[in-house]
Amino acid sequence: MPTSISTVTVLGAGVLGSQIAYQSAYKGFPVIAYDIDDEALRAAQKRFDHLAATYLNEVPGADDETTQAALARLTLTTDLGQAADADLIIEAVPELLDVKQQTYSTLATLAPQHTIFATNSSTMLPSDLKESTGRPDRFLALHFANRIWSSNIAEVMGTADTDPAVYEAVVEFAVAIGMVPIELHKEKAGYVLNTLLVPFLRAALELVAGGYAEPGDVDNTWRIGTGAPVGPFQIYDVIGMRTPYNIMSHGDEDAQQMAAWLKKNYIDKGKLGLATGEGFYKYF
Amino acid sequence: MPTSISTVTVLGAGVLGSQIAYQSAYKGFPVIAYDIDDEALRAAQKRFDHLAATYLNEVPGADDETTQAALARLTLTTDLGQAADADLIIEAVPELLDVKQQTYSTLATLAPQHTIFATNSSTMLPSDLKESTGRPDRFLALHFANRIWSSNIAEVMGTADTDPAVYEAVVEFAVAIGMVPIELHKEKAGYVLNTLLVPFLRAALELVAGGYAEPGDVDNTWRIGTGAPVGPFQIYDVIGMRTPYNIMSHGDEDAQQMAAWLKKNYIDKGKLGLATGEGFYKYF
Incomplete structure (x- = not known):
C-alpha cells in the first residue's frame, strides 16, 4: 500500500472545499472536486475562477501561468465513483452528522483500500465519524482555515485508531500543499485555533x-x-x-x-x- | 478646585513606577518620585538613567535633549510630605493590601484637598482601597502596562464614588502623557487586558x-x-x-x-x- 499521496479528491466545493481543492491543485496535485449536482458544480467553477484571480493578486509569485495551470489540474464531477478513486479524499460536505456518515458509508464501498479519508469538520470529532468510514485506521481530521492561501494552517487530528503512518502521510501532504501542519496528539473539540x-x-x-x-x-x-x-x-x-x-x-x-x-x-x-x-x- | 492636572507624584519607583514617572516627565510634567529610603532612590535613579537611554533608542523622535530634559523634571524624595503636594498622586507601591491602605491613610492627612489619588494596582480593585483614602470621590485606578513607552495603554477605572469630573481629568492626563486611555465604566478585576x-x-x-x-x-x-x-x-x-x-x-x-x-x-x-x-x- 502506498503511503505517499499523489492524487486528491475534495468532496464538497463550498467556500472552504473549493479553497482546499484549488490550493492543492496550485501546488501541483491533480484534484477531483466533487459536488452533488450540476448547479453546485457551476457554482464551484465560479469559485475556482475567482480563486485564480485572488491568488494572482494576493499570493507572492503567482502569475497567469501558475494560476491557470491550477485550474487545469482540477476535474469537477458529480460522480462519486470517479471521486472515490484517489490516494486522499478530503471531505468538506455540510456539517450535518447524518450527511457526513452517509457520505462515508458510500465512500467506504467505492474507494480503493489504500485511500485515506480526511474530514475537514470544524464541529465534529473524527471519533463521531470513524465507524462509518469502514477504515478507522485510514481516517483522521485535516482541518483548514478560511483564506487558505494566507491563513495556511492545517490542523491534523487522528483518533486512537488512526495508523501513525497514515497520520504522517497526511502531515507530509499538508506540507506539500504549502500548509504549516498543526499536529494534535489526541482529539480536542475546536482543535487548537478555536480552543x-x-x-x-x-x-x-x-x-x-x-x-x-x-x-x-x-x-x-x-x-x-x-x-x-x-x-x-x-x-x-x-x-x-x-x-x-x-x-x-x-x-x-x-x-x-x-x-x-x-x-x-x-x-x-x-x-x-x-x-x-x-x-x-x-x-x- | 482645579480639575486640570499640572503636577504629578509617583509613589514607588520600582519597575513600573519608574516608567510612569519617567514617561510623565518626558511629556513635560514636573514629577516627584517617592520611595522609602536612600537605597531605593539610588536604584530609582539608575532606572531613570536606563529609561533615558531606552527612550533614546526606542522612542521615535527622542534625542539627547528630550531624554535629558525628562530627567531634569524628576525630583526624587523619601519625604512623603513633599511627595503629597501634587495635583495627582499615582500609587505604585507593593501589591500588599495593608501597605497600600497604610500609604493612603498617611497621604490622606498630608495631601491638599484637591489632590487626586490613583492606584496602579493590578490585583486589587479601587473599592478595596477607597475608604483608606479619605476622599473616595477623588480616587480611582489608573493602570499602566510594562514598557509604557510602547505599550501605551492606561486603563482608567473608578468606583461608584468617583466624581465623574475627576475621572475625566485623569483620562485627559493619560492622553497628555501619550497614553491611549481605556475607559472602564465600572470595576472589573483584571481590567480589560488581563480579562x-x-x-x-x-x-x-x-x-x-x-x-x-x-x-x-x-x-x-x-x-x-x-x-x-x-x-x-x-x-x-x-x-x-x-x-x-x-x-x-x-x-x-x-x-x-x-x-x-x-x-x-x-x-x-x-x-x-x-x-x-x-x-x-x-x-x-
Missing part, C-alpha cells in the same frame, strides 16, 4: 455585554498590549455573529445570556459583521 | 499540559490564524511563569492542576521564561 479563540472572544464579549467597556477600547487594549493587528471585536466582525451566537447559545448560563445580548443588539438588527457592512464597527 | 489574557493563556496551557499539542504548534496556529506577532507561549515567556502560576493556583480544580504542571515542568526546573534564558523556548 484559543472561543474563550478569548467570550471574555471580550463579557466586557462589552456586561457594560464594562466599549468594543473600540477593548480592541485598542489588545492591539496595543499585545501588538496584534486586530482586536477581538474586529475578529467578531470578520467571522460574523452567527457562529459565536450558536456556540454561546449552547453554553453555560452566562454564555446563554451573552448569546441573547448578541442576538438582541446585533443579529436582530442585521448587524452581522463585515459581510453586512456593520457589526461592532460600521464599514460603509 | 482577555487570562482565559486566552489558560486555554493555551490546557492544550499543552493536557498533551494535545506542542507550544510551538499552538503559537504557530495563533500567529498564522490571527496575524498576531506572537503566540501565547511567547507571551508566557515574556511575562514569566510566576504570575500565571499564582493566578492559576488560586483558580478552580482544572486551573490548580495546570498550575501544578507548570510548577513541575518549568518553575522547578528554573525555566521561568525569557528572563532566565529558557521557558517554553530557549533563548541562548
Whole structure:
C-alpha cells in the first residue's frame, strides 16, 4: 500500500472545499472536486475562477501561468465513483452528522483500500465519524482555515485508531500543499485555533455585554498590549455573529445570556459583521 | 478646585513606577518620585538613567535633549510630605493590601484637598482601597502596562464614588502623557487586558499540559490564524511563569492542576521564561 499521496479528491466545493481543492491543485496535485449536482458544480467553477484571480493578486509569485495551470489540474464531477478513486479524499460536505456518515458509508464501498479519508469538520470529532468510514485506521481530521492561501494552517487530528503512518502521510501532504501542519496528539473539540479563540472572544464579549467597556477600547487594549493587528471585536466582525451566537447559545448560563445580548443588539438588527457592512464597527 | 492636572507624584519607583514617572516627565510634567529610603532612590535613579537611554533608542523622535530634559523634571524624595503636594498622586507601591491602605491613610492627612489619588494596582480593585483614602470621590485606578513607552495603554477605572469630573481629568492626563486611555465604566478585576489574557493563556496551557499539542504548534496556529506577532507561549515567556502560576493556583480544580504542571515542568526546573534564558523556548 502506498503511503505517499499523489492524487486528491475534495468532496464538497463550498467556500472552504473549493479553497482546499484549488490550493492543492496550485501546488501541483491533480484534484477531483466533487459536488452533488450540476448547479453546485457551476457554482464551484465560479469559485475556482475567482480563486485564480485572488491568488494572482494576493499570493507572492503567482502569475497567469501558475494560476491557470491550477485550474487545469482540477476535474469537477458529480460522480462519486470517479471521486472515490484517489490516494486522499478530503471531505468538506455540510456539517450535518447524518450527511457526513452517509457520505462515508458510500465512500467506504467505492474507494480503493489504500485511500485515506480526511474530514475537514470544524464541529465534529473524527471519533463521531470513524465507524462509518469502514477504515478507522485510514481516517483522521485535516482541518483548514478560511483564506487558505494566507491563513495556511492545517490542523491534523487522528483518533486512537488512526495508523501513525497514515497520520504522517497526511502531515507530509499538508506540507506539500504549502500548509504549516498543526499536529494534535489526541482529539480536542475546536482543535487548537478555536480552543484559543472561543474563550478569548467570550471574555471580550463579557466586557462589552456586561457594560464594562466599549468594543473600540477593548480592541485598542489588545492591539496595543499585545501588538496584534486586530482586536477581538474586529475578529467578531470578520467571522460574523452567527457562529459565536450558536456556540454561546449552547453554553453555560452566562454564555446563554451573552448569546441573547448578541442576538438582541446585533443579529436582530442585521448587524452581522463585515459581510453586512456593520457589526461592532460600521464599514460603509 | 482645579480639575486640570499640572503636577504629578509617583509613589514607588520600582519597575513600573519608574516608567510612569519617567514617561510623565518626558511629556513635560514636573514629577516627584517617592520611595522609602536612600537605597531605593539610588536604584530609582539608575532606572531613570536606563529609561533615558531606552527612550533614546526606542522612542521615535527622542534625542539627547528630550531624554535629558525628562530627567531634569524628576525630583526624587523619601519625604512623603513633599511627595503629597501634587495635583495627582499615582500609587505604585507593593501589591500588599495593608501597605497600600497604610500609604493612603498617611497621604490622606498630608495631601491638599484637591489632590487626586490613583492606584496602579493590578490585583486589587479601587473599592478595596477607597475608604483608606479619605476622599473616595477623588480616587480611582489608573493602570499602566510594562514598557509604557510602547505599550501605551492606561486603563482608567473608578468606583461608584468617583466624581465623574475627576475621572475625566485623569483620562485627559493619560492622553497628555501619550497614553491611549481605556475607559472602564465600572470595576472589573483584571481590567480589560488581563480579562482577555487570562482565559486566552489558560486555554493555551490546557492544550499543552493536557498533551494535545506542542507550544510551538499552538503559537504557530495563533500567529498564522490571527496575524498576531506572537503566540501565547511567547507571551508566557515574556511575562514569566510566576504570575500565571499564582493566578492559576488560586483558580478552580482544572486551573490548580495546570498550575501544578507548570510548577513541575518549568518553575522547578528554573525555566521561568525569557528572563532566565529558557521557558517554553530557549533563548541562548
